Amino acid sequence: MSKKKDKGLYLSDRPPLTAVKVVMLALSYILLFFYVFVILWPLAQILFTSFNGNHGSYIQIGVSFTFSTKHFQYLFGETYFLNWVLNTILIALATAALTLLFVSFTGYAYSRYRFKGRKASLMAIMLIQTIPSFAGIAAFYTLHSIIASIAPWFSRQMFLILIYAGGGIAGNTFILKGYIDSISTELDDAARIDGCGNLQVYRLIIMPIVRPMLAVIALWSFIGPFLDFMLPSILLNDPKAYTLATGLHTLINDVRNMHQPVFAAGGLLTAVPIIILFIALQKQLVSGLASGAVKG
Amino acid sequence: MRYPATVVDDIGNEHPRKNLLLAPDTPADAVKEYKTRRAEVLSQEKSFLRESSNRKKTFRSEDDDSDPSISRWLAEAKESEARAAFYEPLADLDYDFELRQKQNLEIARQLPLIASARRAVLDELESARKALSEAKAAGQKEELAIFKQARKDRLTQLGDEKSQLKQAYRQATISSKAFTNEKREGGLAAKDEIRVMRRQLPINAQKERVRYARHKLRQDKKSKLRVLNSDLSDLRRKTPVETAKRKALISYLTWPLPGLGQLLLGQRLKALLFFAGSLFTYLIAIPYALGRGNYRGKGLYGLISLAHDGSRLDRSVIFMVEGVIAIILLLMGLLILYQSYRDVNRVEKQMIRGVRLHNWFETRTSVKRSGFPFFASAPAALVTIFIVLLPIAVTILISFTNYDPSHQSKFNWAGLANYKQIVLGQGIAGGPFWHITGWTVIWTIFATSLAILIGLVLALLVNQDRIYGKRLFRTVYLLPWAVPAFITIMFFSIMFAPDGPLTNVLSSLTGQITNIKYSTWGTRTVLILLQGWLGSSYVFLLCTGILQGIPNDLYEAAKIDGATGFQATRHITIPLLLFQTAPLMIGQYTFNFNNFSIIYLFNGGGPFEPTKYGNIAGSSDLLISYIYKLTIQKQYQGIGSAITLIVSLVLIFIAWFGFSRSKAFREERL
Numbered sequence: 001m002s003k004k005k006d007k008g009l010y011l012s013d014r015p016p017l018t019a020v021k022v023v024m025l026a027l028s029y030i031l032l033f034f035y036v037f038v039i040l041w042p043l044a045q046i047l048f049t050s051f052n053g054n055h056g057s058y059i060q061i062g063v064s065f066t067f068s069t070k071h072f073q074y075l076f077g078e079t080y081f082l083n084w085v086l087n088t089i090l091i092a093l094a095t096a097a098l099t100l101l102f103v104s105f106t107g108y109a110y111s112r113y114r115f116k117g118r119k120a121s122l123m124a125i126m127l128i129q130t131i132p133s134f135a136g137i138a139a140f141y142t143l144h145s146i147i148a149s150i151a152p153w154f155s156r157q158m159f160l161i162l163i164y165a166g167g168g169i170a171g172n173t174f175i176l177k178g179y180i181d182s183i184s185t186e187l188d189d190a191a192r193i194d195g196c197g198n199l200q201v202y203r204l205i206i207m208p209i210v211r212p213m214l215a216v217i218a219l220w221s222f223i224g225p226f227l228d229f230m231l232p233s234i235l236l237n238d239p240k241a242y243t244l245a246t247g248l249h250t251l252i253n254d255v256r257n258m259h260q261p262v263f264a265a266g267g268l269l270t271a272v273p274i275i276i277l278f279i280a281l282q283k284q285l286v287s288g289l290a291s292g293a294v295k296g
Numbered sequence: 297m298r299y300p301a302t303v304v305d306d307i308g309n310e311h312p313r314k315n316l317l318l319a320p321d322t323p324a325d326a327v328k329e330y331k332t333r334r335a336e337v338l339s340q341e342k343s344f345l346r347e348s349s350n351r352k353k354t355f356r357s358e359d360d361d362s363d364p365s366i367s368r369w370l371a372e373a374k375e376s377e378a379r380a381a382f383y384e385p386l387a388d389l390d391y392d393f394e395l396r397q398k399q400n401l402e403i404a405r406q407l408p409l410i411a412s413a414r415r416a417v418l419d420e421l422e423s424a425r426k427a428l429s430e431a432k433a434a435g436q437k438e439e440l441a442i443f444k445q446a447r448k449d450r451l452t453q454l455g456d457e458k459s460q461l462k463q464a465y466r467q468a469t470i471s472s473k474a475f476t477n478e479k480r481e482g483g484l485a486a487k488d489e490i491r492v493m494r495r496q497l498p499i500n501a502q503k504e505r506v507r508y509a510r511h512k513l514r515q516d517k518k519s520k521l522r523v524l525n526s527d528l529s530d531l532r533r534k535t536p537v538e539t540a541k542r543k544a545l546i547s548y549l550t551w552p553l554p555g556l557g558q559l560l561l562g563q564r565l566k567a568l569l570f571f572a573g574s575l576f577t578y579l580i581a582i583p584y585a586l587g588r589g590n591y592r593g594k595g596l597y598g599l600i601s602l603a604h605d606g607s608r609l610d611r612s613v614i615f616m617v618e619g620v621i622a623i624i625l626l627l628m629g630l631l632i633l634y635q636s637y638r639d640v641n642r643v644e645k646q647m648i649r650g651v652r653l654h655n656w657f658e659t660r661t662s663v664k665r666s667g668f669p670f671f672a673s674a675p676a677a678l679v680t681i682f683i684v685l686l687p688i689a690v691t692i693l694i695s696f697t698n699y700d701p702s703h704q705s706k707f708n709w710a711g712l713a714n715y716k717q718i719v720l721g722q723g724i725a726g727g728p729f730w731h732i733t734g735w736t737v738i739w740t741i742f743a744t745s746l747a748i749l750i751g752l753v754l755a756l757l758v759n760q761d762r763i764y765g766k767r768l769f770r771t772v773y774l775l776p777w778a779v780p781a782f783i784t785i786m787f788f789s790i791m792f793a794p795d796g797p798l799t800n801v802l803s804s805l806t807g808q809i810t811n812i813k814y815s816t817w818g819t820r821t822v823l824i825l826l827q828g829w830l831g832s833s834y835v836f837l838l839c840t841g842i843l844q845g846i847p848n849d850l851y852e853a854a855k856i857d858g859a860t861g862f863q864a865t866r867h868i869t870i871p872l873l874l875f876q877t878a879p880l881m882i883g884q885y886t887f888n889f890n891n892f893s894i895i896y897l898f899n900g901g902g903p904f905e906p907t908k909y910g911n912i913a914g915s916s917d918l919l920i921s922y923i924y925k926l927t928i929q930k931q932y933q934g935i936g937s938a939i940t941l942i943v944s945l946v947l948i949f950i951a952w953f954g955f956s957r958s959k960a961f962r963e964e965r966l
Contacts, residue, residue: 017762028757035754036772038829043775045797046787059790061797102676109669118669128684130951132890135944136687137923138694138933142613143687146591146621166683169676195519198668229782229893234928245782249897252786260790267783278778279771286837 050265059260071265081266083240084247091161091243092225098165099172099221100214106169107176107210108202112188129170133163133231140235156235163231164224172217179213180206216284219277226274244270299542303391303650306533311650314390315538330389337386337393344382351375363418365517366411373407376400395535395652399528406527410520417516421509428502436498443497447490454486525657532658536650544644547637554636561643565656569663570639573632581629585622593618596626602697603706612707613690613699613933620689624681688944695937700725704931714938725926725935728909736918739824740889746828748881751835752873756865758836759843770840777833785897788826792898813899816915823916827894831884835877842876843869882954886947895921919943 010016017025049059053068075081109115110122136143144159187209188201196204207214225232229245236242239250248270251263278285298320302310313319316330355371383397458479465475494500550557555571558564580589587595591614594601598615606615643653654662698710717726758769776784791798792812802810812818846869854864874881895901901917909915912930913922919939926936 025760025762028760028763032754032757032763032769035750036769039772039775042784042787042791043779045791046783058795059797060795061800102679105672106676109672113666113669115666115669127948127952128680130948131684131688132944132947134890134892134920134923135940136684136691137940138699138927138937139613139617139687139690142611142617142690146614146617149591162679162683166679169680170684173676198664198672227780227782229897230924234924245780248783249786252790263786263790267780267787271779271783274780275775275778278774282774282837286841 046264046268046271049261050268052261055261057258057260059264071259071261072269074259074262075265075269079251079262079266080240080242080247081269084242084244085270087157087241088226088243088245091157091164092222094161095164095168095225096218096222098161099168100218102165102169103172103176103217104202104207104214106173107180108206110173110177111180112185112201112206125170125173129174133167137234144235155241156237157241160225160231160235163235164221164228168221168224172221176210176213176217179210183209212284219281219285223274223277226270303536303538305536306651309534311391311536313538314388314394318538318540334389337389341382344379348375348379351378361411361415363414366414366418369407369411369414373404373411376403376407380404391535391537395531398531398535402527402531403524406520406524410516410524413516413520414513417509417513421506421513424502424505424509428499428506431498431502434498439497443493446493450486450490450493454482457482526661529655529658532652532655535652537647537652538650539647541644541648544641544648547641547644550640551633551637554632557636557640558643561640561647561653563643563653563656563659565659566639566654570632570636573636577629577632581625585626590618590622595619595622598622599693602708604708608705611705612697612703613694616693617686617690620686620693621682624686691937691940694933695935695941697934699932699934699937701931707934710934714935715942717935718938718942723935724910725912725930725932728913728922729939731908731915732913732917732919732922735820735916736889739820739918740885743824743827743891744831744881744885744888746824747831747884748835750828750832752839752870754832754836755839755843755873756869759840770837773836774833776830777837781830782893782897784830785826785894788822789898792822814903816903816905819899819903819916823894823898826898827888827891830894831888835881835884838877838880839873842873846872879954882950886950889918889943889947890920891918892920892924896924901925 048065049055050071051065051067051069052063053066053070054063055071110118140159140163144154144156147159148154183206187205188196191201191205225243227245228243229249232243232246233249236246239247242250244266248263248266250257251259251266299313299318301320302312304310316322316327317334322330352371352375355374356367358374359367359370361367361370377400380397380400383393383400386393387397388394461470461475461478461482464470465472470478495504546557546560550560554574554577555567555569558567558570583589585595587593587597590598592606592610593603593615594606596619599619601615602612603610603615604612647653695714696709696711697707698713699707714726717723718729721727721730754769754773757763758766758773763769788798790796793799794811794813799811799813802812810818812822850868851864854868859867895916895918899914899916901914901921903915904911905915909917912925912932917925920943923936923940923943926932926939
């Protein structure tokens with residue numbers, strides 16, 4: 001109905017625009033579009049650079065555009081890019097799976113059981129989750145060499161996974177515990193009367209209800225290893241074992257191995273799936289952050 | 297010392313003493329008489345129990361059933377009946393006899409019922425099997441044909457329903473949502489009906505009967521015996537015990553060996569669990585602490601010697617890590633010892649009061665229930681201890697040593713020397729500490745505030761009701777958050793490199809060569825702007841979420857009261873936004889305080905300014921990237937650890953401060 005324009009009659013709910021308001025609105029649009037430009041320009045540069053065959057090892061300005069996939073060919077042919085992708089995905093998956101496993105148990109136990117030392121250990125968990133992940137920086141190397149001497153199959157990547165998963169236990173336990181707390185215990189009581197054991201109650205009653213929160217926790221644990229640069233750069237020393245962040249860094253941090261457009265190509269390939277993930281799941285991601293922050 | 301006149305059972309009821317030997321104020325001749333009677337009864341009981349296996353054999357031959365469980369139960373029930381009859385006249389002599397009488401009575405009552413129920417299920421199973429083989433022999437061709445026809449009919453009916461729905465939807469009598477829902481519901485109902493019809497086919501129906509009977513056979517045995525067991529332990533709880541014991545001696549004597557005390561008390565299952573703990577303490581924890589089974593170190597002693605008496609290849613840091621591992625293992629071992637002592641002590645003290653100790657059934661049930669949280673969180677706790685806490689403990693210890701480039705293999709305890717260097721700003725590594733701290737604070741405040749400002753303004757602008765294309769703006773503004781930060785940072789680093797594209801642009805704009813990366817404040821400004829760009833998305837998303845949740849009534853009320861749009865924004869929107877996002881914003885400040893990636897990847901902490909920052913740090917280094925350079929690149933682990941510790945303490949304090957004021961904490965909903 002509102003689409004029909006009735007000349008002379010003002011039908012909108014809103015008050016009519018005054019001249020000042022028109023100016024303000026125009027200003028708003030200008031600002032918004034300006035910021036759209038600020039965001040899109042660098043991203044567009046990455047996009048165009050990666051497909052521009054006229055770039056050499058360095059990115060230069062004012063180079064004309066010729067479509068070419070040579071940077072991508074270099075990326076797949078001459079670098080360990082596929083290894084990096086595989087490593088990162090494996091590390092991310094393992095981190096998410098481990099975190100979910102640990103946190104399911106702890107979150108359930110802390111929410112549903114009253115046991116000795118519960119309050120004290122909750123306090124400890126709260127303190128632990130405030131410790132930044134780099135606090136053990138000086139010991140990671142040595143600790144890994146000790147574990148690897150007992151179990152030679154324990155690679156640096158596995159240690160990285162354990163650090164990511166272990167570091168996430170405290171905070172995520174807290175988030176999940178809070179979420180399970182909000183579910184009425186009458187459901188579990190009913191299940192117990194029907195003969196469910198501890199794990200059955202979790203699997204059949206609690207888990208289906210907390211699935212959204214588990215998804216958020218898994219998602220964040222999965223994304224973490226994609227974004228982190230510091231820990232892999234400390235722990236991983238074999239270029240084949242690198243994750244995407246450390247691997248792509250090798251393409252621009254050394255003059256002898258400088259391939260800036262190839263970096264742009266790799267960055268593009270990394271960014272696109274993550275962008276899609278973020279846009280598709282932005283609601284869950286933001287709600288996860290918000291609930292994580294309620295704890296402080 | 298006298299025994300009290302009454303005993304208390306597990307549920308708290310008081311009972312008079314039956315055992316006159318332990319009762320106070322009993323005449324001597326009564327005690328004497330009781331003593332002889334008791335000795336007599338005990339010998340009677342012995343001979344009675346000796347006969348039990350013979351009796352069982354006869355009972356077993358009396359009513360033999362093809363099912364072994366049933367014939368065993370029936371025999372046991374008869375034996376229990378005999379026992380109950382035997383104990384009945386003795387019940388006022390001792391609570392043990394009373395308990396046995398009651399328990400045997402209960403067994404004699406329940407076991408025949410369980411047996412007959414099982415018999416019925418067995419019969420049902422047999423008849424079902426017979427019916428199944430008959431049905432198989434008869435075949436089900438006809439029924440199958442009927443079923444297929446019925447299925448076909450049902451499916452065509454479903455098709456009709458669907459087309460009717462479609463028509464209704466086309467004519468706009470139902471909404472699209474109702475259309476899809478109804479369609480799904482109809483499909484499910486049809487599927488269900490077809491499944492029921494298939495089940496009713498003769499062979500399938502008999503198969504189902506057999507399956508159900510077999511399931512019931514398995515399940516009934518378990519659940520009914522569990523009921524019997526819990527009824528028996530109920531009787532145990534209600535019947536007290538009398539013991540001559542006055543002190544919890546076993547717990548005092550057996551604490552060094554967890555499991556022994558439980559075994560002496562007769563709790564075998566528990567003893568087994570605690571023996572496993574003893575094995576850990578004596579075969580793993582203590583030998584490790586003494587230096588056995590270490591990788592290179594010497595257990596606890598390694599913490600004192602720090603490898604100085606070892607070979608040239610021995611490294612102090614390994615000795616230190618293994619020393620800390622030894623401490624953790626020892627603490628765990630001690631915890632097991634203490635828990636075992638407390639358990640035995642508690643059980644003994646309760647026995648003195650009159651409470652019967654738990655039998656295996658009760659122990660198992662209580663371990664399953666109250667032990668679950670411990671078993672469930674044990675793996676997480678182990679990982680947290682060894683992967684999170686252990687490295688932190690080692691870092692703390694290293695900060696008190698002189699671990700630096702000239703002491704890589706062997707280092708010494710150095711007390712507070714590192715902290716002194718840092719605080720006074722002395723030495724190669726400690727010198728630039730205060731300069732870096734200053735820049736870190738400036739960086740944190742400006743970079744975060746800029747991001748918050750941009751995000752907030754964008755959110756307010758986009759959420760005006762006259763702006764069209766909200767979805768588009770929101771998607772674009774999400775991008776800096778969605779693109780992995782390291783990619784954008786590295787890309788901007790390329791752009792601002794000497795001869796990089798943006799450097800050239802800037803140079804042509806200013807008319808002189810402007811190398812951002814060579815200028816301290818140039819780098820710093822670009823870093824802050826870049827972080828504003830990166831961080832604004834997150835703030836924007838948060839604020840948008842909250843803005844959409846603010847009820848419209850507030851604005852209407854404000855408008856009626858004569859507020860302009862600007863006033864409404866100032867007095868309603870912004871306070872609400874800031875109030876709700878405050879903890880997250882604090883999180884953003886701590887995040888930037890530790891923002892290693894942007895500093896390290898943009899300019900490597902540079903440019904260098906040796907007169908002020910020495911040779912290790914650059915002028916845009918934050919504390920976190922300085923720590924990285926000290927500990928990972930330049931091998932000043934001692935000072936690096938000390939700075940790590942200071943930074944961590946500050947961060948923990950801020951986080952704790954924020955948390956202790958949060959709602960969840962104040963309402964004590966832990």
